[in-house]
Amino acid sequence: xxxxxxxxxxxxxxxxxxxxxxxxxxxxxxxxxxxxxxxxxxxxxxxxxxxxxxxxxxxxxxxxxxxxxxxxxxxxxxxxxxxxxxxxxxxxxxxxxxxxxxxxxxxxxxxxxxxxxxxxxxxxxxxxxxxxxxxxxxxxxxxxxxxxxxxxxxxxxxxxxxxxxxxxxxxxxxxxxxxxxxxxxxxxxxxxxxxxxxxxxxxxxxxxxxxxxxxxxxxxxxxxxxxxxxxxxxxxxxxxx
Amino acid sequence: xxxxxxxxxxxxxxxxxxxxxxxxxxxxxxxxxxxxxxxxxxxxxxxxxxxxxxxxxxxxxxxxxxxxxxxxxxxxxxxxxxxxxxxxxxxxxxxxxxxxxxxxxxxxxxxxxxxxxxxxxxxxxxxxxxxxxxxxxxxxxxxxxxxxxxxxxxxxxxxxxxxxxxxxxxxxxxxxxxxxxxxxxxxxxxxxxxxxxxxxxxxxxxxxxxxxxxxxxxxxxxxxxxxxxxxxxxxxxxxxxxxxxxxxxxxxxxxxxxxxxxxxxxxx
Amino acid sequence: xxxxxxxxxxxxxxxxxxxxxxxxxxxxxxxxxxxxxxxxxxxxxxxxxxxxxxxxxxxxxxxxxxxxxxxxxxxxxxxxxxxxxxxxxxxxxxxxxxxxxxxxxxxxxxxxxxxxxxxxxxxxxxxxxxxxxxxxxxxxxxxxxxxxxxxxxxxxxxxxxxxxxxxxxxxxxxxxxxxxxxxxxxxxxxxxxxxxxxxxxxxxxxxxxxxxxxxxxxxxxxxxxxxxxxxxxxxxxxxxxxxxxxxxxxxxxxxxxxxxxxxxxxxxxxxxxxxxxxxxxxxxxxxxxxxxxxxxxxxxxxxxxxxxx
Numbered sequence: 037x038x039x040x041x042x043x044x045x046x047x048x049x050x051x052x053x054x055x056x057x058x059x060x061x062x063x064x065x066x067x068x069x070x071x072x073x074x075x076x077x078x079x080x081x082x083x084x085x086x087x088x089x090x091x092x093x094x095x096x097x098x099x100x101x102x103x104x105x106x107x108x109x110x111x112x113x114x115x116x117x118x119x120x121x122x123x124x125x126x127x128x129x130x131x132x133x134x135x136x137x138x139x140x141x142x143x144x145x146x147x148x149x150x151x152x153x154x155x156x157x158x159x160x161x162x163x164x165x166x167x168x169x170x171x172x173x174x175x176x177x178x179x180x181x182x183x184x185x186x187x188x189x190x191x192x193x194x195x196x197x198x199x200x201x202x203x204x205x206x207x208x209x210x211x212x213x214x215x216x217x218x219x220x221x222x223x224x225x226x227x228x229x230x231x232x233x234x235x236x237x238x239x240x241x242x243x244x245x246x247x248x249x250x251x252x253x254x255x256x257x258x259x260x261x262x263x264x265x266x267x268x269x270x271x272x273x274x275x276x277x
Numbered sequence: 278x279x280x281x282x283x284x285x286x287x288x289x290x291x292x293x294x295x296x297x298x299x300x301x302x303x304x305x306x307x308x309x310x311x312x313x314x315x316x317x318x319x320x321x322x323x324x325x326x327x328x329x330x331x332x333x334x335x336x337x338x339x340x341x342x343x344x345x346x347x348x349x350x351x352x353x354x355x356x357x358x359x360x361x362x363x364x365x366x367x368x369x370x371x372x373x374x375x376x377x378x379x380x381x382x383x384x385x386x387x388x389x390x391x392x393x394x395x396x397x398x399x400x401x402x403x404x405x406x407x408x409x410x411x412x413x414x415x416x417x418x419x420x421x422x423x424x425x426x427x428x429x430x431x432x433x434x435x436x437x438x439x440x441x442x443x444x445x446x447x448x449x450x451x452x453x454x455x456x457x458x459x460x461x462x463x464x465x466x467x468x469x470x471x472x473x474x475x476x477x478x479x480x481x482x483x484x485x486x487x488x489x490x491x492x493x494x495x496x497x498x499x500x501x502x503x504x505x506x507x508x509x510x511x512x513x514x515x516x517x518x519x520x521x522x523x524x525x526x527x528x529x530x531x532x533x534x535x536x537x538x539x540x541x542x543x544x545x
Numbered sequence: 546x547x548x549x550x551x552x553x554x555x556x557x558x559x560x561x562x563x564x565x566x567x568x569x570x571x572x573x574x575x576x577x578x579x580x581x582x583x584x585x586x587x588x589x590x591x592x593x594x595x596x597x598x599x600x601x602x603x604x605x606x607x608x609x610x611x612x613x614x615x616x617x618x619x620x621x622x623x624x625x626x627x628x629x630x631x632x633x634x635x636x637x638x639x640x641x642x643x644x645x646x647x648x649x650x651x652x653x654x655x656x657x658x659x660x661x662x663x664x665x666x667x668x669x670x671x672x673x674x675x676x677x678x679x680x681x682x683x684x685x686x687x688x689x690x691x692x693x694x695x696x697x698x699x700x701x702x703x704x705x706x707x708x709x710x711x712x713x714x715x716x717x718x719x720x721x722x723x724x725x726x727x728x729x730x731x732x733x734x735x736x737x738x739x740x741x742x743x744x745x746x747x748x749x750x751x752x753x754x755x756x757x758x759x760x761x762x763x764x765x766x767x768x769x770x771x772x773x774x775x776x777x778x779x780x781x782x783x784x785x786x787x788x789x790x791x792x793x794x795x796x797x798x799x800x801x802x803x804x805x806x807x808x809x810x811x812x813x814x815x816x817x818x819x820x821x822x823x824x825x826x827x828x829x830x831x832x833x834x835x836x837x838x839x840x841x842x843x844x845x846x847x848x849x850x851x852x853x854x
Contacts, residue, residue, distance in 0.1 A: 071800065075791060077802055078585035079589045112651060116651050191807070242675045242680050
């Protein structure tokens with residue numbers, strides 16, 4: 037693992053490079069959503085998607101480069117051409133699909149879960165539930181009976197539960213699970229909520245060639261079991277293919 | 278759905294009236310204009326109340342800074358330095374942190390972690406510090422002759438301050454104070470952006486503008502709408518402050534009055 | 546939010562500064578802290594302090610130039626130029642800077658690429674706007690798609706400087722416009738009486754004298770500019786606030802060798818000290834410049850300085 041992290045990207049120098057648009061494919065991620073993507077101690081992008089992205093680029097014989105971008109503007113910057121691919125734990129939804137295209141999903145639909153103070157009785161229909169603004173979880177709470185409290189970053193949502201501002205936080209289970217495991221005062225509560233489709237890579241609608249390449253590489257990894265191995269390593273709570 | 282219906286559904290959405298859910302698909306221009314306009318209610322609320330309340334603290338801080346009492350002077354100086362010297366969003370962060378902590382101590386502080394009160398307090402202190410510095414500058418430039426004339430009339434203490442020093446100070450500070458008012462209204466956009474959480478999707482104009490930018494993935498419609506609203510507010514401020522300025526300068530000869538308008542903005 | 550893409554550079558910070566940092570879990574408090582504060586991520590934080598200072602150093606003169614141009618245009622005798630100058634000042638002053646920052650960078654970037662596309666690829670037959678996509682030919686991309694990462698970062702920095710300068714230029718224009726009007730009328734009349742042309746009056750009489758009137762406003766603007774730098778993270782520049790947030794958030798042991806709770810308060814406290822210090826230094830320096838400029842001037846402050854000497 038260390039070896040992969042040290043290389044900037046999987047450099048696949050091959051004859052087909054000219055075909056691959058003759059240049060670097062820039063992968064955009066958020067860098068604030070462990071275990072999918074985060075900035076490690078050395079200041080580099082790390083996580084499930086880092087490893088997956090490097091492997092996909094190697095298989096598709098592309099030269100890739102990682103860049104990070106704020107979550108809020110990750111789609112406008114893609115369509116504007118600041119990078120070529122979004123690989124940031126982005127669930128495939130209809131609204132997003134209208135604006136950009138997605139490759140095949142590389143995770144099963146990921147359940148969302150509630151995190152609350154250990155032993156707390158949470159009223160999911162009438163309580164105060166925190167979520168990160170602009171996420172599918174935020175719109176889910178808004179349409180349920182609960183009172184939605186929105187924060188700009190995931191960190192603040194957790195802090196709100198600890199500070200008593202919110203009864204619980206709704207977020208991806210894979211994000212909450214390590215937090216619940218490592219903090220004695222917090223625990224996952226209630227039942228999982230299924231929102232959105234699986235996670236896929238986002239590309240511009242005009243970039244069909246790139247989409248096909250990555251989809252083919254993802255399908256290949258699904259077939260030979262290497263994707264399942266990555267999911268088991270980084271997302272132990274999630275379903276495999 | 279006609280635009281009138283949209284106005285009825287979302288016109289007061291930022292206060293929690295009307296439709297419970299924000300629009301989620303098929304966004305119309307009308308929806309964006311109405312909701313962002315609805316959010317402006319909060320910007321105006323924060324701006325007006327902070328400005329009105331801040332005015333008094335600002336006067337106190339300016340007088341304190343100009344006073345000969347070392348304790349008062351240090352206190353005012355420190356207050357102005359800290360609030361003028363640090364970015365607003367850091368002030369929001371610490372205030373929110375503090376208010377949430379205080380909430381644990383006593384239920385009296387329950388309301389403080391909500392934006393309507395907590396953010397208002399921060400904006401109040403912030404504008405008081407900036408205006409205090411402006412007023413202090415003006416206080417220093419009150420013509421000596423005015424004070425001597427006041428003495429000659431036997432005015433002293435509070436009467437001299439209220440009738441001579443204070444009006445002159447306001448007159449001198451007014452152009453810069455107008456600028457501060459404009460800045461303050463702009464600063465209200467930071468409340469939900471980097472300070473306080475939005476409850477039940479009730480937010481200010483920027484909150485709704487970024488909601489639409491996020492949902493339509495197109496920043497080129499909502500932010501210009503926001504910009505137009507703010508230009509209107511700025512024009513309103515300029516008109517209102519212009520009226521006050523006219524009143525403050527009504528004793529001056531016409532020609533001099535015209536020149537007053539173009540005094541350099543000494544401090545923001 | 547409109548962060549231009551930035552890459553994480555693998556070459557910095559992969560090696561620890563201190564040799565004992567290989568296994569942080571076993572270290573004592575002081576050593577742990579020493580290792581923690583020298584991780585690659587913290588190095589990025591320290592670098593970003595330099596970035597912010599560099600941005601300030603470049604933006605200030607550029608804004609001043611924009612402001613000068615705007616003020617000169619606003620008092621021009623050519624009507625269209627005057628309208629342009631006044632509209633620029635009014636438009637930018639009326640809108641919160643944050644609203645500009647939220648879409649300006651993308652707009653500027655697209656505008657540049659559009660112009661380059663028109664120049665470099667005249668026979669491109671596909672539309673530039675394909676649905677939601679903004680597609681220009683490869684040669685028109687800024688920076689070029691295969692450009693090294695530092696070019697992307699420099700370009701992002703350049704866009705940020707330009708955006709800041711456009712916004713603060715309008716405020717500077719407002720201050721300079723006021724300062725030009727504050728130069729005593731008699732000075733200009735005398736110059737005209739001596740037969741100086743409009744141009745000569747402007748450059749030889751008005752400009753040298755206006756600075757003393759402009760300085761209080763400009764120094765205040767500088768203070769506002771310093772305090773606007775936390776908004777840099779909206780413009781795609783890795784600034785200190787971005788790193789403070791990132792480093793301060795709670796970290797679980799699974800994803801870092803240095804787990805800790807929510808330390809945002811400490812990082813923000815450091816930011817607070819940084820900004821207060823910057824303000825303090827600025828106040829000192831500006832007071833000196835003011836003293837210099839008022840020296841020998843027929844203003845109240847100049848008179849006071851004369852008496853004190």
